[in-house]
Amino acid sequence: MPELPEVETTRTGLAPYCHQGIISHLQVRQPRLRWPVPENLEAQVQGGHLAPLLRRAKYLLLPVTARGYLIWHLGMSGKFRVLTPETTDQAWRKHEHIELGLTSGVRIRYEDPRRFGALLWHPDLQAGQAQAPWPQHPLLTALGPEPLSTNWHAEDFYHQCRKSRKAIKVLLMEPKCVVGVGNIYATEALFAAKIHPQCPANRLSFSECALLVTHVKKILTQAIAQGGTSLKDFASVQGDLGYFAQSLQVYGRTGQACYLCETPIQSVQLAQRTSAFCPQCQPLSAKEA
Numbered sequence: 001m002p003e004l005p006e007v008e009t010t011r012t013g014l015a016p017y018c019h020q021g022i023i024s025h026l027q028v029r030q031p032r033l034r035w036p037v038p039e040n041l042e043a044q045v046q047g048g049h050l051a052p053l054l055r056r057a058k059y060l061l062l063p064v065t066a067r068g069y070l071i072w073h074l075g076m077s078g079k080f081r082v083l084t085p086e087t088t089d090q091a092w093r094k095h096e097h098i099e100l101g102l103t104s105g106v107r108i109r110y111e112d113p114r115r116f117g118a119l120l121w122h123p124d125l126q127a128g129q130a131q132a133p134w135p136q137h138p139l140l141t142a143l144g145p146e147p148l149s150t151n152w153h154a155e156d157f158y159h160q161c162r163k164s165r166k167a168i169k170v171l172l173m174e175p176k177c178v179v180g181v182g183n184i185y186a187t188e189a190l191f192a193a194k195i196h197p198q199c200p201a202n203r204l205s206f207s208e209c210a211l212l213v214t215h216v217k218k219i220l221t222q223a224i225a226q227g228g229t230s231l232k233d234f235a236s237v238q239g240d241l242g243y244f245a246q247s248l249q250v251y252g253r254t255g256q257a258c259y260l261c262e263t264p265i266q267s268v269q270l271a272q273r274t275s276a277f278c279p280q281c282q283p284l285s286a287k288e289a
């Protein structure tokens with residue numbers, strides 16, 4: 001499943017093709033995604049000027065100047081393919097559902113075998129302005145801070161943790177707390193901070209919260225720099241696979257020896273997600289149980 005680093009990598013990969021783009025067409029071959037693609041979407045965007053692409057949580061936002069936002073979510077298996085007039089393989093692939101065409105000749109195809117992704121439209125006359133506020137779409141308004149922004153910091157996170165008896169990993173993955181920290185990155189950050197995933201959030205000290213915030217930011221930044229994590233359904237627009245998977249310390253390593261202490265990695269189910277941890281490096285002390 002594409003997580004925040006993959007979506008950010010996708011944004012930076014698409015950006016040069018969309019730069020100052022004017023939309024020539026929007027072809028929808030399969031509107032039945034997670035939510036139906038709006039019926040009159042092409043009429044809304046045709047002839048519109050694209051402003052620089054944005055990302056909010058795992059939503060890719062394509063501002064169409066003074067009209068609104070195309071809101072794209074990759075779901076479980078969505079990805080893009082960029083075709084230019086020089087591309088030799090122009091044929092539609094089986095699971096390519098949507099094509100956004102630009103007057104430059106660039107065409108952006110959206111492929112999504114499992115169709116859990118979405119393409120929505122949010123009208124907004126301020127779209128594309130440099131200082132425009134985030135679009136007030138219902139999917140976006142309830143979201144917590146961006147993990148890599150200065151709006152997410154140890155003080156706030158500590159106060160949120162104080163109010164919650166949930167397992168820290170569950171809280172860390174809640175979009176209301178902070179967006180875009182998926183299972184891989186929550187698992188890895190907890191290992192780096194030496195915090196057990198089941199530790200109740202309100203038992204964490206301020207310094208533990210600060211350490212966790214630091215590691216979440218560091219791990220996401222590394223993953224973006226390395227082009228995402230390269231799980232099976234993800235490829236960035238140029239088709240490069242990310243290399244972050246090679247640096248995973250505990251995620252997907254249940255039963256294998258911890259790289260630091262050689263204790264076998266264990267896992268627990270938390271909120272229906274497998275949470276790998278090292279029982280030696282991330283002890284759950286008696287006071288926390």
Ligand SMILES: [Zn+2]
Binds near residue numbers: 281282
């Ligand atoms: Zn260990």
